[in-house]
Amino acid sequence: MILQLSQVACTRGGRLLFAGLSLALGPGGAALVTGPNGIGKSSLLRLAAGLIAPFEGHVARSGRVALMAEDLALDLDRRLIDALSFWAKLDGGDQASARVATALAEVGLAALAEVPVRLLSTGQRRRATLARVLAADAPLWLLDEPGNGLDAAGVAMLEQAIARHRAGGGAVLLATHQTLALPGAEPVLLAERVPA
Amino acid sequence: MTIIGTLIARDVRRGYAGGGAGLVSGFFLLAVILFPFAIGPDRAMLARIGAGAIWVAALLAALLPVERLVAPDCESGWFDQVAVRGLSLPLVMGVRIMGHWLAFAPPLMLAALLAAGLFGLDGAALVRVEAGLLLGTPGLAALAVATGALTAGLRGAGGVAGLLLLPLALPLLIFGAGGGDMGAMKLLAACSLLLVAGSPWLAAAAVRSVRD
Numbered sequence: 001m002i003l004q005l006s007q008v009a010c011t012r013g014g015r016l017l018f019a020g021l022s023l024a025l026g027p028g029g030a031a032l033v034t035g036p037n038g039i040g041k042s043s044l045l046r047l048a049a050g051l052i053a054p055f056e057g058h059v060a061r062s063g064r065v066a067l068m069a070e071d072l073a074l075d076l077d078r079r080l081i082d083a084l085s086f087w088a089k090l091d092g093g094d095q096a097s098a099r100v101a102t103a104l105a106e107v108g109l110a111a112l113a114e115v116p117v118r119l120l121s122t123g124q125r126r127r128a129t130l131a132r133v134l135a136a137d138a139p140l141w142l143l144d145e146p147g148n149g150l151d152a153a154g155v156a157m158l159e160q161a162i163a164r165h166r167a168g169g170g171a172v173l174l175a176t177h178q179t180l181a182l183p184g185a186e187p188v189l190l191a192e193r194v195p196a
Numbered sequence: 197m198t199i200i201g202t203l204i205a206r207d208v209r210r211g212y213a214g215g216g217a218g219l220v221s222g223f224f225l226l227a228v229i230l231f232p233f234a235i236g237p238d239r240a241m242l243a244r245i246g247a248g249a250i251w252v253a254a255l256l257a258a259l260l261p262v263e264r265l266v267a268p269d270c271e272s273g274w275f276d277q278v279a280v281r282g283l284s285l286p287l288v289m290g291v292r293i294m295g296h297w298l299a300f301a302p303p304l305m306l307a308a309l310l311a312a313g314l315f316g317l318d319g320a321a322l323v324r325v326e327a328g329l330l331l332g333t334p335g336l337a338a339l340a341v342a343t344g345a346l347t348a349g350l351r352g353a354g355g356v357a358g359l360l361l362l363p364l365a366l367p368l369l370i371f372g373a374g375g376g377d378m379g380a381m382k383l384l385a386a387c388s389l390l391l392v393a394g395s396p397w398l399a400a401a402a403v404r405s406v407r408d
Contacts, residue, residue, distance in 0.1 A: 089202040132277075
């Protein structure tokens, strides 16, 4: 198993968001978290990433994790390729710059590699954070509203990237309120897990 | 090792980028220049207070970069990405202290040369001041990072940062400006070491509480 949540409960600011949630993702697996605003989609992803501790239950991961949150977390004054290379170097392995170059080409930003991050548009910034996920080369992807700000071509590119990742034995946990094509994804309906 | 190198390189680059280091040494020199204006051109008096004035100015200059040491990375989700990669937060904060010291101390010590000339310090006094700064600035850098982390979640933290940092930096000031005999130097080094050893844990805990 790449990610396993067993009977997990999550509280934020003393309020119980959801409880009794179990989920297992193996190689090639995907889970789609849906639900209205504020139900705890992002919190579930942060829980799976290990950024917050579960109030109850147990979270187990094997292997590295790539997180695409709503934050950019790239140095605005640096060139896009340098900002991404910083994270690729922290991800370890050699050929960090080669991985970044491939990822940039995949998300369609190869022509903007030399442009400072602060000049990128909203959609381009989303693509850049997706490039960081691609370059991380991690088995588990945690994507929080990955389609936000992307145009139709961008959404298609995202769906293809996810499909390739799963075909290569990776797993994806994705939270969104958009319609994304994720064939065979396990639905996670948080609304059913809200305690009465 | 490459990870630590990558982190230090980023922190040092950010320290010098946008004239950050120049701003600190410029502010330091301006603060130092105020003393002769306020006290008057009494050479003997200026030479006597020189070391103390340089230390007071260094303390004030250490406050300047506090707000951009940790807070921007908290806001941009940088620490989330670091945590997801399984890097130890105290280690990251320790590296940040080192990176900040590299961007803060060398320009300050260079500017102190000019300041020493301004006060007419003799060679021996200059060596004492520079040696004191070399020993004390790691402690100041550690305090700045810890203060930056503690105030990262606050809006308009500039004033609060001063209230936090300056009292904690008092031992550095006392032993750094204090005559420069060997005993004071050893105590200065001890204070500095204590701050460098403790601040990464404090800063990491503060960042964790902001992130939650």
